[in-house]
Amino acid sequence: MQTTTMGLVLRATKTGEADRVLSILTPTGIVSAMAKGSLRLKNKLHSATGLFCYSEFTLFEGRTMYVVDEAEVREVFWGVHEDVVNMALAMYCAEFISTLSPTGDEAAAQLRLLLNCLYYLSEKRRTADFIKPVYELRTLTQAGFLPGLVACTDCVKYEGGPFFFDAATGLLYCADCAAKRGFSANLDAAALAAMRHITYSEDEKLFGFSIAQNSLFRLGTVVEQYVHYCVDKPFKTLEFYHSVLGQGRADLEGDPCNPNT
Ligand SMILES: [Zn+2]
Known part of the structure; x- marks a missing residue:
């Protein structure tokens, strides 16, 4: 056939x-x-x-x-092939979606999402550390791992001050309620807003936000923890991505042990 x-x-x-x-x-x-x-x-x-x-x-x-x-x-997607960090991220995205192995309508949505991410990477419209949490969180959301980000699970507070996202349960707590449970906040306002945007926005608006680098770092850390709890599998390509990203940063910042570089 x-x-x-x-x-x-x-x-x-x-x-x-x-x-x-x-x-x-x-x-x-x-x-x-x-x-x-x-x-x-x-x-x-x-x-x-x-x-x-x-x-x-x-x-x-x-x-x-x-x-x-x-x-x-x-x-x-030549721009993906020309950049080792972009390539490493694309390989991780590929392993990630292979593990989730979507079917039916979900497969079509996951294909569109991955194509869009590759396009933004290839055209250098967004950096790899921006695309990575967008891809991970949106993919998980489309796969049915919808995090509860509307408000604090215990007191219904929905904005103001830092929040704690519990990656193990996919639930959100304000800093006060998190402290009562023995956790400290891991999201600032911008990182939480980005998580909500990635989870709830329409497809056309998904990439249309900006975020400061320190908030992006928090977002990236929390989303990666959520991936870990949703998909209980180590990704070889993720290790590779972190290794080339670390290498790229070292190149950018010079060798701290040698001030002449
Ligand atoms: Zn609360």
Whole structure:
């Protein structure tokens, strides 16, 4: 049986002499497909079956997986490939969504979200440390892990002062109520506003906010904790992302042990 679908290549693994096994996020779910000979530069499948290519695929049902018959590239996201931090984040996003393995309508929403994130990264319209919590939190929300961010769980306070987001339960507490439970606040007002925006905003407005770097750092830390509790699995690509991000920062700031750099 033959089928035609749009899809984003989440993983392209070399096999045999010049073949690639692809993991493709389509609007109905993730499929595996063999792209025979696609590593050869002159092969007709070469340009549309690379990592993070968004392409139109014509697939045949093979014995164990689909076989790519034709592929026409629509978007390559060069700006992701040109930057090691962006690439590391994209690889983490790909592993993250592969783990959640969405199906049906959710797959279509998750595909749109990931394409938008890759676009913002590729066009350098947002930095990786901005895109990462947006992607993680919105993906979890779309997957059904909706955090309760409307107000403090104990006293219904909804603004003013710092708050505590309990990543283990997905619930919010004001600083006073958190203290009674033995927790300290982990969100300032801007980080909480960003969490609410990412969780509740319409698709078109998702990326339309700005946030100061220190609040972004708090947001990133809390959202990553939430990921940890929702998806109980260590991500190798997340470790890699943090290692290249740390390296990038060290390059930027110079070597603190050597004031001449
Ligand atoms: Zn409270």
